Amino acid sequence: QVQLVESGPGLVQPSQTLSLTCSLSGDSISSGSYYWSWIRQPAGKGLEWIGRIYPSGGINYSPSLKSRITISVDTSKNQFSLKLHSVTAADTAIYYCARDRSGDRAFDVWGQGTMVTVSS
Amino acid sequence: DIVMTQSPDSLAVSLGERATINCKSSQSVLFNSNNKNYLAWYQQKPGQPPKLLIYWASTRESGVPDRFSGSGSETDFTLTISSLQAEDVAVYFCQQYYGTPWTFGQGTKVDIK
Numbered sequence: 001q002v003q004l005v006e007s008g009p010g011l012v013q014p015s016q017t018l019s020l021t022c023s024l025s026g027d028s029i030s031s032g033s034y035y036w037s038w039i040r041q042p043a044g045k046g047l048e049w050i051g052r053i054y055p056s057g058g059i060n061y062s063p064s065l066k067s068r069i070t071i072s073v074d075t076s077k078n079q080f081s082l083k084l085h086s087v088t089a090a091d092t093a094i095y096y097c098a099r100d101r102s103g104d105r106a107f108d109v110w111g112q113g114t115m116v117t118v119s120s
Numbered sequence: 121d122i123v124m125t126q127s128p129d130s131l132a133v134s135l136g137e138r139a140t141i142n143c144k145s146s147q148s149v150l151f152n153s154n155n156k157n158y159l160a161w162y163q164q165k166p167g168q169p170p171k172l173l174i175y176w177a178s179t180r181e182s183g184v185p186d187r188f189s190g191s192g193s194e195t196d197f198t199l200t201i202s203s204l205q206a207e208d209v210a211v212y213f214c215q216q217y218y219g220t221p222w223t224f225g226q227g228t229k230v231d232i233k
Contacts (some may be wrong), residue, residue, distance in 0.1 A: 037222075047170065047213060047224040062221040063121070096169055102217040104176065110169035118172035 002026040004097050004111035007113060012091075012118050018084040022097030023077075025102040029076045033102035038071065038082045042094040047050065048093075052100050053080055087118045122146050122216050126225035132233040141202040141228045143214035148194040151218065158218040161190055161199045164227075166212045171211075174199065206232065 006022035020038070029036065035051040051061040054073045061069055070083040084091060095116055099109040133139040140161055146153045148165035149158045157177035162170035162214040194230045201208055209232060214225040 044225045047215075049220075049222040049224070061221045064221075098169075102158070102222070104177050105181065106158075106172060106215060106217045106222075107162075107170070108172050108175075108181065110171075113169050 002099065002109050004109060006096075006097050006111045006114040008114060008116070010016060010115055010117060012116060013088055013120050014088055014118055015086055018082070018091060018095075018116055018118070020089050020095055020097075020114065020116070021081045024078050024079070025078070028075075029073060029078050029080065035060075035102060036073070036080045036104045037098050037100040037108070039096045039098055040091075041096070041109070041113075042093045050082065050084075050095075055080075056083070066102050073087065089118050121221055122149065122223050124214055124216055124221060124223050124225040126228050128228060129170075129226070129228040132231045133204045134233045135206065136203050137233075139204050139230055141198040141199045141212050141214075142229070143192075143199070143225050145180060145195045145197075145216055145218075149216045149218035150194045157193055157197070158216060159190075159192070159197050160215045160217060161188075162213045163210045164213065170213060184186065184194075190196075201230070204230070204232070212232070228231065 003025045005023045013017045033053045036054040038050040055073050068085045073080040094113040096113045097111045098107040121128045125144045127142045159177040161174040163172040178190045189200045
């Protein structure tokens with residue numbers, strides 16, 4: 001069974017870089033024809049897609065965040081990562097990683113999410 | 121960006137009754153090459169990640185009860201819960217995966233009347 005687990009600091013200071021990792025178990029991140037996405041959700045609000053990566057090559061970023069984000073993959077660790085630079089309080093949210101099967105099933109596997117608060 | 125708009129924002133339905141949620145996209149999400157609508161529905165319960173219910177607008181994900189159904193095409197879509205159960209209390213989101221950036225509706229909260 002494929003599982004995703006997000007990890008990273010729960011508190012980030014304003015203007016700093018938020019760094020999160022998503023670890024995959026039950027499959028190899030480079031074995032299938034899948035993208036791997038990051039999505040966030042401010043408390044009590046809707047969902048915002050951040051970006052995605054295809055381990056064999058290919059990255060898409062949300063235009064609204066493109067100037068501040070970096071998504072990368074480490075196939076040796078079966079992980080992919082998100083860096084969000086120059087954070088503000090508006091970046092406070094639950095961050096999810098998800099398997100992106102946009103060819104058919106959209107986001108069919110999600111991590112449990114990790115809460116990140118931007119505050120001094 | 122494709123804007124997704126759901127209605128209503130919330131609804132309360134009696135147990136065993138039908139619940140209907142609408143989702144409208146600002147442009148068509150129908151791929152003419154395969155005649156598939158790239159529209160998904162998710163259920164989110166408090167403290168949990170979203171769960172995929174429906175993809176391609178009307179295909180139920182494996183394990184999803186058949187009281188959940190999706191319909192619609194191009195820009196107008198509906199999620200129907202035919203007989204509301206207590207465990208269906210949740211927020212429901214639609215999402216288009218026709219073109220990046222992928223975008224979601226604002227969510228519809230379903231409660232028991």
